Amino acid sequence: MASIILDKVGKVYAGGTRAVGDVSIDIADGEFVVLVGPSGCGKSTLLRMVAGLESISEGTVRIGDRVVNDIEPADRDIAMVFQNYALYPHMSVRQNLAYGLKNRRTPKAEIDKRVAQAAEILQIGPYLDRKPRALSGGQRQRVAMGRAIVREPAAFLFDEPLSNLDAKLRVTMRLEIKELQRRLRTTSIYVTHDQLEAMTLADRLVVLNAGRIEQIGTPLEVYRKPASTFVASFIGSPAMNLISRRAVPHLPGTDHAGTIGIRPEDLTVAPDGPLEMEVLAVEELGAQRLVHGQTGGERLTVTMPSGEALPEYLRLAYRPGSLHLFDGKGLRIA
Amino acid sequence: MIENRPGLNLLAHLTLMLGVAVVALPVWVAFVASTHTATDFMSGTIPLWPGPHLIENYSQMLGAGVSTSGTPPVGTMMWNSLVMALLIACGKIAISITSAFAIVYFRFPLRQLAFWCIFITMMLPVEVRIVPTFQVVADLGLLNSYAGLSIPLIASATATFLFRQVFLTIPDELTEAARIDGAGPMKFFRDILLPLSRTNIAALFVILFIYGWNQYLWPLLITTSSDYYTIVAGIKRMADAVDGLPQWHLVMATAMLAMLPPVAVVIGMQRLFVKGLVETEK
Numbered sequence: 001m002a003s004i005i006l007d008k009v010g011k012v013y014a015g016g017t018r019a020v021g022d023v024s025i026d027i028a029d030g031e032f033v034v035l036v037g038p039s040g041c042g043k044s045t046l047l048r049m050v051a052g053l054e055s056i057s058e059g060t061v062r063i064g065d066r067v068v069n070d071i072e073p074a075d076r077d078i079a080m081v082f083q084n085y086a087l088y089p090h091m092s093v094r095q096n097l098a099y100g101l102k103n104r105r106t107p108k109a110e111i112d113k114r115v116a117q118a119a120e121i122l123q124i125g126p127y128l129d130r131k132p133r134a135l136s137g138g139q140r141q142r143v144a145m146g147r148a149i150v151r152e153p154a155a156f157l158f159d160e161p162l163s164n165l166d167a168k169l170r171v172t173m174r175l176e177i178k179e180l181q182r183r184l185r186t187t188s189i190y191v192t193h194d195q196l197e198a199m200t201l202a203d204r205l206v207v208l209n210a211g212r213i214e215q216i217g218t219p220l221e222v223y224r225k226p227a228s229t230f231v232a233s234f235i236g237s238p239a240m241n242l243i244s245r246r247a248v249p250h251l252p253g254t255d256h257a258g259t260i261g262i263r264p265e266d267l268t269v270a271p272d273g274p275l276e277m278e279v280l281a282v283e284e285l286g287a288q289r290l291v292h293g294q295t296g297g298e299r300l301t302v303t304m305p306s307g308e309a310l311p312e313y314l315r316l317a318y319r320p321g322s323l324h325l326f327d328g329k330g331l332r333i334a
Numbered sequence: 335m336i337e338n339r340p341g342l343n344l345l346a347h348l349t350l351m352l353g354v355a356v357v358a359l360p361v362w363v364a365f366v367a368s369t370h371t372a373t374d375f376m377s378g379t380i381p382l383w384p385g386p387h388l389i390e391n392y393s394q395m396l397g398a399g400v401s402t403s404g405t406p407p408v409g410t411m412m413w414n415s416l417v418m419a420l421l422i423a424c425g426k427i428a429i430s431i432t433s434a435f436a437i438v439y440f441r442f443p444l445r446q447l448a449f450w451c452i453f454i455t456m457m458l459p460v461e462v463r464i465v466p467t468f469q470v471v472a473d474l475g476l477l478n479s480y481a482g483l484s485i486p487l488i489a490s491a492t493a494t495f496l497f498r499q500v501f502l503t504i505p506d507e508l509t510e511a512a513r514i515d516g517a518g519p520m521k522f523f524r525d526i527l528l529p530l531s532r533t534n535i536a537a538l539f540v541i542l543f544i545y546g547w548n549q550y551l552w553p554l555l556i557t558t559s560s561d562y563y564t565i566v567a568g569i570k571r572m573a574d575a576v577d578g579l580p581q582w583h584l585v586m587a588t589a590m591l592a593m594l595p596p597v598a599v600v601i602g603m604q605r606l607f608v609k610g611l612v613e614t615e616k
Contacts, residue, residue, distance in 0.1 A: 051510075052514075073510075073513045073514045074513060086508050088508065088512075089530065090526075090529040100514070103516035103521065147515075
């Protein structure tokens with residue numbers, strides 16, 4: 001159990017390429033923080049710097065009350081879950097779980113106890129003597145998590161642990177990870193590019209773009225008040241509509257905005273609404289549908305309940321107070 | 335082949351049988367020769383069926399050897415060959431797996447240069463450097479010793495390269511997981527790399543054992559004492575009868591015996607061997 005404090009952390013590769021710059025995050029003891037961003041935004045690099053697999057070029061990382069910059073990964077008291085599980089293929093599940101403890105000279109009885117405990121928590125008891133190759137993807141993922149749990153580390157680091165699973169399993173495993181973390185109360189950092197995964201798992205979200213933090217906040221804060229157009233377009237599905245103010249100059253209260261954002265779910269069909277949209281395509285999702293169209297040359301998406309066929313043109317109104325205003329540089333004004 | 339036509343099957347089988355015959359006929363003739371007396375084989379027609387002297391010939395070779403050609407009993411020579419082949423195979427594997435480990439997993443100055451230097455030695459097999467190598471071995475006083483027989487043949491670029499390729503297929507995450515699990519470099523080597531290269535080691539062992547067993551030129555050069563004759567070089571010496579006819583029945587019996595250990599190794603390690611050459615999943 002420990003807090004993790006990143007202070008102005010940066011990563012510059014030997015060739016001079018900057019992958020991460022000026023990242024400061026305070027992660028409280030027991031908190032579940034998700035780093036989210038598109039591929040290449042530096043989120044994995046950041047996690048690997050916390051793990052010690054990547055050297056830290058700038059700033060400091062503290063785990064608990066120690067600065068760990070120059071401490072070997074094994075001595076940082078962290079456990080990591082990898083995207084491709086990284087189970088030792090020649091060892092049985094039991095040996096996989098026990099390997100880290102064995103290397104730390106944990107007494108045999110203690111190892112057995114912890115392995116049994118982890119196996120029970122993760123329900124992998126029946127497979128303990130199998131080789132990883134005889135397990136399904138979900139089971140392997142559980143074993144990988146088991147390997148982290150048995151260590152009883154100060155922090156769990158997850159590097160896109162669910163991306164190799166199929167969509168359905170991903171949803172179940174997501175929930176399991178969440179429950180597990182609730183139960184163990186271990187500080188966790190979780191990296192993903194999937195905004196839905198990020199929203200559902202996180203106590204706090206850190207949205208990264210091009211190696212820099214765009215916004216830190218609880219999932220709802222980030223969703224309701226995205227700090228920039230980047231965050232606005234990245235968090236939420238379907239993505240927020242971002243319209244240049246020039247396309248809709250008549251909307252009241254938007255005088256200083258460069259870009260106006262409206263969530264698709266904040267738009268409703270209203271005969272006297274201020275926006276007119278030409279309908280281009282409709283995606284039926286069952287309970288609701290996504291209507292794609294354009295207004296003043298800008299793309300617009302609306303979520304609405306499924307129903308009868310739509311006319312060619314729709315008039316739309318937005319929920320009062322639901323407009324997000326961004327300045328010319330894409331930063332939030334209101 | 336997905337097609338199942340009797341004609342094609344027959345053709346395929348005939349081709350295979352022909353191949354087996356081409357390979358097996360000389361072996362068969364050697365075996366037949368080893369079961370006759372010396373005169374039977376010199377009489378003009380080569381017998382094609384085994385004769386009655388099998389036990390007699392083999393027990394003479396295993397027990398006394400051929401005194402006239404100055405070779406020791408087959409047992410001694412087989413033992414020498416076995417020691418040499420094992421030293422070469424194990425030595426090559428040990429050296430090349432550790433050098434591949436260094437090249438793949440450690441960042442040291444001139445790493446690429448080191449790799450290419452190893453690689454270039456492929457162009458310098460024993461036959462090319464035989465005179466200087468002999469000089470070195472002689473200066474070190476290693477003539478007529480197991481060390482002299484095996485050490486000059488141990489360095490192997492091919493095996494290093496093979497292990498390098500094997501290590502490159504092992505995912506980085508596995509290395510990282512081991513690092514987080516507190517395995518230092520040597521522990522990682524012992525606990526992860528060695529078990530994962532098990533099948534490759536076996537495949538390489540088979541190839542290298544046969545390579546070592548079949549060494550002819552080098553042992554012939556550096557062994558002058560009959561205590562260190564290897565079997566392959568010994569057969570040559572037996573066939574070189576100066577003052578009489580070569581005793582072909584005994585030479586062939588020796589050849590048959592010389593064939594057994596490599597065959598045993600191949601058969602014994604067949605499954606691992608094939609697995610080591612075709613297995614890709616890590």
